[in-house]
Amino acid sequence: MFRTTLAGLLAHKLRLLLTSLAITLGVGFIAGTFVLTDTIDAAFAQKFTADAAKISVAVLPDGDKADRRQDPILTTGDLAKVRGVRGVADAQGIVQGTAPLLGKNGKVAGSRATAGISVPEGALNRTVITEGSSPAAATEAVLDKDTAKTREFAVGDTITVLDAKQVKHQFTLVGLFDVGVNQELSFTGAVGFTADTARQMTGAKGFREIDVRGGDGVSPEGLRASVAAALGSGYTVKTGTQLADDLAAANNMDTAFIRMGLLLFGVIAMLVAALVIYNTFNILVAQRAREMALLRCIGATKKQVFGSILLESVVVGVLSSVLGLLIGLGLGAGALAVLGAVDAPIPTGVGVSLSTRTIVVGLVIGIIVTVAAALLPARAATRVAPIAALRAQVEESTFRAGMLRIVFGALFLLAGTGITALGVSKDPGQDALLAVMAGGCVFFLGVLILAPLIVKPLSAFVGWLPARLFGVPGKLAVDNSRRNPKRAATTTVALTIGVTLMTLISVVTTTTRATVSEQLDAQFPVDYMIGTQQHDATIPRTVAADLRSKPEFGSVVAVRETQTRIKGQSVNVGTFTVDPEFKVAPVTGSMQDFGPGTAAVTSWTAKELGVAVGDTLEAAGKGYRVVALLSDQATPVYGVSLTEQDFDAAFPEAMDRSVLIKVKDGVAAETSRRIVEAATEPYPAVLVESVTETRGAFDEALDMITMIITGLLGLAVLISLLGIANTLSLSVHERTRESALLRALGLTRPQLRRMLSIEAFVLGLIGALVGVALGATFGWAATQTMVNDVVFRAPVLQILGFVALSGVAGVVAALLPARRAAKASIVGSLASS
Amino acid sequence: MTMTTDVRQAVTARGLKKVYGQGDAAVHALRGIEVGFATGAFTAIMGPSGSGKSTLMHCLAGLDTVSAGEIHIGDVEITKLNDKQLTLLRRERIGFVFQAFNLLPTLTAEQNIRLPLEIAGRQADQVLFDRVIETVGLGERLGHRPTQLSGGQQQRVAVARALISKPQVIFADEPTGNLDSRSGAEVLAFLRRSVRELNQTIVMVTHDPVAASYADRVIFLRDGLLVTELFEPTAQTVLDTLMKLEA
């Protein structure tokens, strides 16, 4: 029996390959994810260990866990204590704060302030100088090489850096350094100084960390104990190795997050692959019904028939999983190469390899999915009666919709609709979104059950035009596409999964974009936003006053904010200039009553504080009556808004956080830009943002995310196309004699090829249409759970693109099977049984 | 023999040779056949198994290439045509009835009958269509799919389909091979009637002396050569000739 199975497998190598490819791609993606993240983890660990080798002991402050805003620090006293411990050869305090670098235009460089760090002297220096030397004097500084490149500074130049009081200081740039794997520094950029200068510039009250190097023959563990004893409580003292391990563990958490995200797409791909395998085995069993019956006639038991199909699936599973692991290795290496090429802050130099875990996970998933998908077809094979061997011709499978199927399908659809409706009607939030997602999954199951029923009408709909345009091949193709509804349904549902998710993502992102921009347009028709790099920096009030005096500007709104405690929670409190152009639309309540002694609160904060319209809030010792709840998105002050008088009375020291400017109609963009820049010229820490540019950047980021997700979903679509190719080539095989008959009756080779292409086109289109409908509906439902007043937008062109692409992809999938069908000789095919 | 084609011959073959395979494995299926099939005649091809009957028919119908010799269908020398031209020729001038699997399972009987015309993009000759339909005698079963028809009915639909495009010649390879004698007789009677009433040319391969007796003429093959022929055959004369051949 086993030998019969294996011989059968070998006889159909191409079919085996096509079937395996679906699983291979899925396993490859999953394995690739593991290879990538494992390699990144290993490289980080290596780097941390190398860094930590320079340190015997590191001291970290415990800090006040309750108050997160206050960065814990170590004092010079602590440093002195550590230096005094026996066995300490050297100890250095590490300073890190902000030290905004000014660009060549005299304004702060970039939207985030550069970090200021200390570059210690001697063996404890962990900064990798790539060019020039370390700073040795108070007038010298080094710059990270990426910032130097973007801001066009070279060694020998003079650079200007703002200190904590926003006073300019000049330094000679003596060297460049590499931030390595420090995510924070690589994001902001960094300027390095000598330890003392770093403290002066950043205004740091102490150190983040004290690094200790032990003398010769001193054990790190012993030194750790004596340093800890010398400092007493309130400090965490680690050996260098512990520090490296902890850093690596924290980093592994980050990669675990990436891994989970990528694996989600791997799971979707495997789901589609399972459908493809299920369909393939189903067709194979149907085609080999006579072979099975013959085996049964000559004495094979049901169990043996079942076993032979399962064995076949095991062979396919093992083969494709092993291939998948190899592909995963390649994918991982490829992804690393791409990340390296775009200068991602990831260490290089560690080779990719398959860990035991990757191998086990890949093999187990691949084999289990394949075998599980083949279970039902294998059971169907056991139901073939021995007598079937004697029938002349395999009957056309006729499909009748069973009552059970209709009832179950309808129940799932109803339940899915119900759960989704519940989610949509709920207040926006995570629960609502989860309900919609669950509703979507249940509804999809309903579609899966009912798919064989909807394939027929859909193929008539989709095939209407091709059947008229392409004559006999067109008509036959449309007939063929629905002649086996179950098969057609499974084939197309595989494609539907990918298209649904792609449509959903594009609907959600387009709607998000439209909602944000419409709200901003309606309520804050702002042209410029003046702000600062650092969260705690402020703008002198003179800036707003100065801008208000310019005739080119229609309105200038100053926003002041500060933190205060309300009901025991730290809350943002602020105020903004009342201006007729800024319509702050309340969600509930009315801004009409907004006046002295009252407050308006954004919805989320109101919920956090547990206040509603009419309640009274106590802030800075005074009570304010809440008159309105505001939208969370388009509000100048996130949190609690007071009138300007009330705010200035309660928080007299608060300066402007941002200034919003609306240019009068008819003023040229260059003119207004020049005036705004001139007004902010004296304040290097103040940043001018054009709202158009900001939105452009926002749009770009959103586009990027959409593109990445669509790309990752592309894998599932690719696998489903393999499924179409596979189904089609099996159907072609099944219809060998039919094709020969058509050729004998005068169908030309191109017509035969066209017939199969149209069939695939129709299948692709059906899958895409169902996907687009589901994606748009559940995309809409999902957006309803995000914020209250959603501006729904469906990216029609993009969605039409998905549909068209699916059709074309179907045609591409049909190329090989169609070629084979057209090449077959008529006489030979007629003779085949 | 003259080089001009006899207009009364629907199909002629000269020096027809067919070799399968090469070298030691070469099989000489046809070894120089000279034969003509008269317009409006019903000819049966007989011979022992492996004598080359099917091969001859496939070559004559342009379904297979020949190794040597030439074949004319009407005034067209089909041995000179490429695949595309052959396909178009089959569409216009040749009808087929196979032993089994004659009909497309997705189409109804009527759709199957109209299929060749649709492929050729031609309109059905309504008079002919009605007459064929009447002759085929399926009545209300025309709207049924092949699986809902008996074997004999299926073969009659196949014959009707072959007739509908008014081909110059219909080739039938053991059209009754899978049928019981009653259904077979129905199909054969139908074939003969279409020769008589529609002046159709039919060439039929068969193993069955009774089937052959429906024809106007029987030609006998042995080892790829035409060895003898009978006109106005009866089942008995055919059987006698076969016995002689196999002896």
Ligand SMILES: Nc1ncnc2c1ncn2[C@@H]1O[C@H](COP(=O)(O)OP(=O)(O)OP(=O)(O)O)[C@@H](O)[C@H]1O
């Ligand atoms: N494709 C092929 N390749 C090689 N040899 C072939 C091929 N087709 C037929 N033959 C051989 O050619 C010879 C004639 O075959 P053909 O099928 O024409 O015989 P037949 O008279 O139709 O026989 P039957 O009565 O059994 O149908 C046989 O010896 C056969 O084995």
Ligand SMILES: [Mg+2]
């Ligand atoms: Mg034969």
